[in-house]
Structures are given as C-alpha cells and as structure tokens.
Amino acid sequence: MVAQNGRRVAIVAGCRTPFAKSGTVLKDIAAVELARLAARELLARTELEPKRVDQVVFGQVIPSVLAPNVAREVSLLPQLPRTVPAFSLNRACASSGQAIAVAHDEIVLGRADVVLAGGTESLSDVPILHSRRFAELLVEASKAKSLGGRLKTLAKTRPRDLIPVTPAIAEPSTGLTMGQSAEKMAKENGITREAQDRFALRSHQRAAAGTADGRLTAEIVPLFVPPGYDTVVTSDNGIRADSTLEQMARLKPVFDRRYGTVTAANASPLTDGAAAVLVMSAEAARALGYEPLAYVRAFAVAAVDPGGQLLMGPGFAVPKALERAGLDWRELGLVEMHEAFAVQVLSNIQAIESDRWAREQLGRSGRIGEVNPETLNVMGGSIAIGHPFGATGARLVTTLAHEMRRRDVQFGLVSVCAQGGMGFAMVLERR
Numbered sequence: 001m002v003a004q005n006g007r008r009v010a011i012v013a014g015c016r017t018p019f020a021k022s023g024t025v026l027k028d029i030a031a032v033e034l035a036r037l038a039a040r041e042l043l044a045r046t047e048l049e050p051k052r053v054d055q056v057v058f059g060q061v062i063p064s065v066l067a068p069n070v071a072r073e074v075s076l077l078p079q080l081p082r083t084v085p086a087f088s089l090n091r092a093c094a095s096s097g098q099a100i101a102v103a104h105d106e107i108v109l110g111r112a113d114v115v116l117a118g119g120t121e122s123l124s125d126v127p128i129l130h131s132r133r134f135a136e137l138l139v140e141a142s143k144a145k146s147l148g149g150r151l152k153t154l155a156k157t158r159p160r161d162l163i164p165v166t167p168a169i170a171e172p173s174t175g176l177t178m179g180q181s182a183e184k185m186a187k188e189n190g191i192t193r194e195a196q197d198r199f200a201l202r203s204h205q206r207a208a209a210g211t212a213d214g215r216l217t218a219e220i221v222p223l224f225v226p227p228g229y230d231t232v233v234t235s236d237n238g239i240r241a242d243s244t245l246e247q248m249a250r251l252k253p254v255f256d257r258r259y260g261t262v263t264a265a266n267a268s269p270l271t272d273g274a275a276a277v278l279v280m281s282a283e284a285a286r287a288l289g290y291e292p293l294a295y296v297r298a299f300a301v302a303a304v305d306p307g308g309q310l311l312m313g314p315g316f317a318v319p320k321a322l323e324r325a326g327l328d329w330r331e332l333g334l335v336e337m338h339e340a341f342a343v344q345v346l347s348n349i350q351a352i353e354s355d356r357w358a359r360e361q362l363g364r365s366g367r368i369g370e371v372n373p374e375t376l377n378v379m380g381g382s383i384a385i386g387h388p389f390g391a392t393g394a395r396l397v398t399t400l401a402h403e404m405r406r407r408d409v410q411f412g413l414v415s416v417c418a419q420g421g422m423g424f425a426m427v428l429e430r431r
Contacts (some may be wrong), residue, residue, distance in 0.1 A: 001275060007102070007107060007108050007110065007281050007282070008281070008282040008296075009104045009107045009108060009279060009281060009282070009295060009296045010279070010280050010282050010285045010290075010292035010293075010294070010295050010296075011100075011277060011279060011292060011293050011295070011296065011397060011398075011401045011428065012046065012278040012279065012280050012285055012290045012292050012293065013042060013045060013046050013277070013278045013290075013293065014042070014219065014275065014276065014277040014278065014293075014394060014397065014401065014402075015038060015041050015042050015045060015219055015220070015221055015275070015398065016038055016219055016220060016221065016274060016276070016278060016391065016394070016395050016398065017034050017037055017038050017220065017223055017273050017274050017275070018221075018223055018233045018234065018235055018236055018237070018273065018417055019236045019237075019240050019271050019272070019273035019385055019386035019387075019388060019391075019395075020116075020126040020180060020233065020237045020238070020240065020271065020273065020307070020386065021237060021269045021270065021271060021272075021386065022122075022123040022270040022271060022272055022369075023124050023208040024124075024237060024267070024272075025078075025231070025233050025237060025409065026122070026124065026223070026225070026233070026272040026273070026274065027122075027124035027125070027270070027303065028124075028225075028226060028227070029121035029122065029223075029225075029226065030064065030067070030122055030125055031060060031063075031064060031067075031070060031120045031121055031125065031272075031274070031390075032064065032067045032070050032074075032120070033120075034074045034120050034122060034272065034273060034274035034388075035058055035060075035070050035073070035074050035076055035119075035120035035222075035274045035276070036073065036117065036223060037055075037221055037223060037274065038118060038120070038274040038275055038276040039074045039077060039116060039118065039276045040077055040079060040383075041146075041221040041276075042116070042276045042277075042278055043077075043079050043080075043116075044079075046278055046290070048278065048288070049288075050079050050080045050081060050182065051081055052112050052113075052114045052284075052288065053075075053080055053081075053084050053115070053116055054084070054106075054111075054112035054113055054114050054115060054175065055084065055085055055086065055103070055106060055111075055112050055115045055116070056071045056072075056075040056080075056084055056085075056086035056115070056116045056117075056211070056408075057071055057086070057087060057088075057099040057102050057103055057106075057115060057116075057117045057118075058070050058074055058086070058088050058089075058096070058099055058117070058118050058119055059087065059088065059089050059090060059091065059095025059096040059097075059098060059099045059118070059119035059120075059390040059391075059393070059394075060088055060090065060095065060120055060121060060389075060390040061090055061091075061092055061093070061095055061121060061122035061389035061390050061419075062121065062123070062126050062127070062389070063088065064125070064127065065123065065127055068088070069086070069087065069088045070088050070120055071086035071087050071088040071103065072086040072087070072088070074086065074116070074118075075116075079429070080241060082100035086277060088297035089102065090298040090366075090390075091213050091301070091418060091422065091424065092389065092418035092419035092420060092422060093338065093340065093387070093389050093392055093395060093416055093417065093418040093419060094393050094416040094417075094418040094422065094424035095119050095389065095390045095416065096117070096118050096119025096275060096277075096302070096390055096391055096392065096393035096394035096395075097299075097392075097393025097396070097397065097416055097424045097426060098301075098392070098393065098424065099117040099118060099119060099393070099394065100117045100277055100279060100296070100393065100397055100426070101183030101296075101299045101424075101426065102115075102117070103115035103117040103277075103279040104279065104296045104299070104356035106273060107279065107280070107281045111282040112280075112281075113191065113280060113281045114278070114280050114284055115275070115278075115279045115280075115392065116276060116277075116279075117277050117278075117279050118274065118275050118276035118277055118391065118394045119274065119275060119388075119389075119390035119391040119392070119393060119394050120273070120274035120275075120388065120390050120391055121271070121272065121273065121389045121390040121391055121422070122272045122388075123270040123271060123272055123275070123388065123389070124272050125272075128163065128164045129165040130161075130164065130165070131160075131161050131162070131163060131165060133344070134157060134162060137153055137154060137156055137157055140153045140398050141153040141154050144222045147162055153275035162378050164296075167328070169419075171306045171310065171419065171420070172305050173307070173420075174306050174307050176308075176310070178310070178311075178340065178419070179254055179255035179262055179267065180255045180256075181306075181309075181310035181311060182255070182262045182267070182311065182340070182341040182343050182344060183253075183255045183256045183260050183261070183262050183343075184309070184310075185309050185311060185343055185344065185347045186260075186261050186262065186343040186347075187259075187311070188309065189309075189343075189346075189347045189350055190406070191261070191265075191343045191346050191347060191350075192261065193261035193263075193281050194245075194248075194249075195342075195346060196261055196262070196263075196341075196342035196343050196346065197245055197248040197249060197263075197265060197266055197342070198245065199266070199339075199342040199345060199346060199383075200243075200248065200265050200266040200342045200349045200383045200384075201243055201244070201248065202380075202381060203246055203339060203342075203377065203380040203381050203382075203384040203385075204239055204240045204241065204243045204383070204384040205241070205243075205380070205384040206377065206378060206379050206384075207236070207239045207379060207380025207381070207384035207385050208239050208240075208241035208380070208384075209379070209380075210378075210379030210380060211235050211236070211239060211367070212241075214234070214273055215379055215402070215406070216235070216379055216385070216399070217234060217235050218402070219238070219395075219398055219399065219402065220234060220235060220236075220340070222234045228384070236384075236385050236386055238269050238271065238384060238385065238386045239380070239384045239385065240304070240384070241281070243265070247265075248263070248265040248266065251263040251264060251265050254267075261343070262341060262343060264430050266341065266342040266383065267340070267341045267342070267383065268339055268340055268341070268382040268383050268386065268387035269386055269387070270387075271385065271387050271388045272388055273386060273388035273390050273391050273395075274371045274388065274390075275391040275392075275394035275395045275398060277394045277397055277398060279296075280292075282295065293401035293402060293404070293405050293428055294400075294401040294404055294405070294412070294426060294428040294429060295428065295429050295430070296426065296427075297327075297427040297428060297429040298321050298322075298324035298325035298356060298426070298427045299321055299323045299324075299424070299425060299426040300317045300320035300321035300324055300424075300425050301317055301422060301423065301424050301425075302314075302316035302317040302320060302377040302422070302423045303316075303419060303421050303422045303423070304316065304421040304422075304423070306352065306420060306421040308421070309347065310371060310417075310421050311340060311341070311344040311347070311348075311417040311421075312347060312348060312351065312417070312421075312423070313417050313418060313421055313422045313423020313424070314337065314338075314348045314415040314416065314417050314423040314424075315348050315351040315352060315357070315361070315368075315423065316361070316369070317415065317423035317424055317425040318348075318352065318368060318415050318423075318425045319362055319368050320425070321413070321425035321426060321427050322368070322413075322425075322427065324427075325411075325429075327411060328369070329368050329369020329370070330369060330370075331354070331410075331411050332369075332375070332411050332412060332413050333375060333404070333407065333408065333409030333410060333411055333412060334375050334378065334400060334403055334404055334409050334412040334413070335371070335375060335376045335377070335412065335414075335415070336377060336381070336396045336397075336399060336400045336412070336413070336414045336415070337349075337376060337377060337414075338381065338382055338387075338392055338393075338396060338414075338416040338417060339377065339381035339382040339387075339417045340382065340387065340417055341383075342383060344417055345381075348415070348417070349413040350373045351368075352367065352368045352369055352371055353367055353368075353369070353370055353371060354367055355367045355408065378403060379403070381397060393414070393416055393424065396414045397414055397426065397428070400412045400413075400414055400428060401428060404428060404430055405430065408430070409430065410429060410430050410431065411428070411429050411430075412427070412428045412429075413425065413426070413427055413428075414426045414428070
C-alpha cells in the first residue's frame with residue numbers, strides 16, 4: 001500500500017543474536033550489549049554509510065535502571081554519528097514490531113529516510129527491587145548528616161523489609177500470570193493437551209530443519225561469549241530436534257497442576273536475545289543500491305479486556321491489518337504467528353476460522369480465513385526458537401521477509417499477542 005504522499009517503506013535487511021534460554025550462555029551479557037551486537041552486525045552486513053541513519057528506535061519490555069533508553073545506547077555505537085536521535089518503546093511482546101511500525105510512519109511522514117529499528121531483552125538480568133519500606137529507609141539514611149544517624153536509621157530495618165520484590169510476568173489489572181491466562185483460554189476454547197503438544201513438537205521440528213539447512217542461522221550474528229570469548233554461539237539453544245510427543249506428555253502442567261494442560265514444553269521459554277531491522281524509504285533504498293527484502297503494506301494494533309481471553313489480540317488486529325492492506329486472507333502466501341503458548345496460537349487460529357466468532361466479535365458476515373498449516377510458521381516459532389520479549393517482533397519480520405524472497409511470495413503476515421490484552425499485525429509485500 002503506497003502512502004498518499006507516494007512513499008513506500010522497505011525492509012532492507014535484518015539480523016539477530018542467537019536466542020538463548022535465560023540463565024544459560026547469554027546470561028552475562030546485558031540487554032543493551034545484545035542490542036548493540038545485533039545493530040553493529042546489521043550495519044556491517046549492509047555496509048551502510050553511518051551518516052545515512054536518521055533515527056534509531058528499539059523496543060524493550062523490562063528495561064535496566066542503568067540504561068533505560070536502550071535505543072540511545074545503540075545510537076552511540078562507534079559506527080554511528082553521536083548526533084543520531086533515538087528512543088525506546090514498550091508495547092510488551094510486540095515492542096520491536098511497533099519499533100518497525102514507528103520507523104514506517106516516520107518515513108511515510110518524510111521525517112526520515114533510514115531508520116534502524118529493533119528490540120532486545122535479557123530475562124537473565126531482570127531488576128530485583130527492594131521493598132518499599134527498605135527503599136525509604138535507604139533514602140532516609142542517605143540524608144543523615146553523620147555515620148551514627150545513618151546507622152540509627154538502618155537499625156529500623158526488619159527482616160521482612162529485606163525480602164526482594166521480583167518482576168512477575170503477570171497482568172497488573174487481573175493479577176493472573178500469562179500462563180494462568182493461557183490455561184483459562186485452553187479450558188474456554190476446548191484446546192486439548194494433545195493438540196498443544198503436537199503444535200509444540202511441530203515448532204521444534206521445523207526450527208530444527210531451518211537451523212540445519214542454514215535458513216535460520218543465516219539471520220544470526222555469531223556471538224563470542226565473555227569473559228573468555230573462547231566460546232562462540234551460532235544458533236538458538238532452545239530448539240530440540242529430538243523431542244517426541246511421548247516426552248512432552250510426561251511433563252506436568254505448570255500453572256494448574258491438577259487440571260491444567262500448559263507445560264514447559266508447549267510454552268515459549270524465558271529467553272535472552274536481540275534483533276535489528278534496517279528500514280528505508282523505497283527511494284533511499286534505490287538510491288543507495290539496496291534491493292529490499294519486502295515492503296510494509298499495512299499494520300494494525302488492537303486490544304481486548306485482559307480479564308477475558310488475554311492473548312486473543314491477534315484475532316482482532318489481523319483482520320484490521322488485512323482491511324488496511326486491501327487484502328483477503330487467501331492472498332497471504334506465508335504467515336508468522338508468535339508462539340507465546342501453543343494454546344494461544346491454536347485459539348487465534350480457531351477464531352480466524354470461525355464464522356460465529358467473526359459475526360459475534362467482529363461484526364463480519366463470515367470468517368477471516370482458513371489457516372494453511374503448510375504456510376504457517378514454516379521454520380518453527382517462539383516455542384522452539386525462544387521469546388526475548390522486546391526482540392520477537394523484529395525476529396518475525398526478518399524471518400518472514402527472507403522466506404518471502406526465497407519462495408517469491410507476494411504477501412506475508414506477522415501477528416503477535418502481547419501483555420495487556422494487546423495484538424499486533426503487519427502485512428508485508430514483495431513487489
């Protein structure tokens with residue numbers, strides 16, 4: 001879809017770090033460093049003249065208190081002029097997809113020609129907070145005028161004040177964790193444990209195939225692990241090529257131990273990683289000699305009541321994006337759907353294929369479309385590859401754009417569910 005001012009927006013290139021389960025090989029690398037690694041590699045691969053970058057936009061869901069504006073830290077790479085402005089954003093799991101959407105809008109509005117967009121997350125390095133009372137005591141002690149005064153204030157501390165407060169992956173509005181919300185959806189939508197496990201197994205098998213034939217690893221920045229830098233990581237470490245349904249069936253449910261169906265096997269793991277995408281106006285890409293992987297046709301966001309079915313946002317964002325793109329579901333050649341949980345994907349597929357759901361929820365006369373398993377997540381998804389919250393959207397766009405070119409597919413779709421009951425969808429086109 002060409003904007004009214006005629007400016008099309010191109011996805012020129014993308015790459016990412018390996019995605020690793022939190023607490024494993026990337027645990028000692030801060031999110032900002034992962035972001036800088038991905039961005040630096042992208043600039044090197046594209047051989048872009050640094051002064052051409054107009055803006056940097058990055059997403060992060062759980063920022064570090066030491067580097068809260070991760071995008072600015074990326075823009076301060078030695079490869080870039082220090083005059084490049086930057087800002088960070090948070091649309092939960094859709095953050096880096098939103099960063100690409102912001103890049104699109106800035107280019108369409110004529111405010112930029114070249115934008116470095118992406119996202120990062122280190123779930124090995126989440127901030128651990130003091131209790132409110134202990135924090136107040138520390139502030140009070142810092143204002144004391146003598147050592148005795150400081151000690152007197154700190155003496156007020158009680159053991160309960162020292163209990164740390166750790167971030168929870170839960171809805172502030174409902175108190176339910178993502179996993180509990182997924183269990184709720186499984187029960188309400190009739191999604192069985194076997195169906196979830198089969199979908200998860202498919203994710204691992206396809207990701208393993210994409211790794212073995214080099215399609216996934218081509219997107220990955222080889223990463224030398226500090227402090228010795230004698231270990232290099234070149235692929236995602238959550239993919240299990242040897243997984244079986246029998247192994248998955250033996251795992252116990254995590255969030256509802258008695259009646260639940262969501263397990264560690266059919267949910268995405270906590271993950272560390274970063275991804276970056278180079279976004280340009282079509283004119284700039286042409287002038288600089290780049291052949292775009294794809295163009296942004298349209299995108300949309302939506303939100304549902306978090307107290308209902310939390311992860312159904314894509315079911316509302318997808319038809320909105322397709323409408324803005326002027327397309328029907330049948331015209332999509334490839335679909336990349338973020339796999340927070342197998343039940344979340346299966347529930348959204350159920351909605352997309354339901355006439356009743358379309359009438360009652362969307363006011364449409366018929367269903368959105370019929371999902372073809374052969375063109376859905378063709379190289380697996382977040383269940384196998386991993387899900388660094390802030391980086392997943394850029395990973396999905398990169399993977400989709402590359403596969404669209406390999407298969408010469410004209411239209412492709414990315415969809416992401418996100419905390420707060422939000423959904424994000426973006427349509428890409430090749431020509």
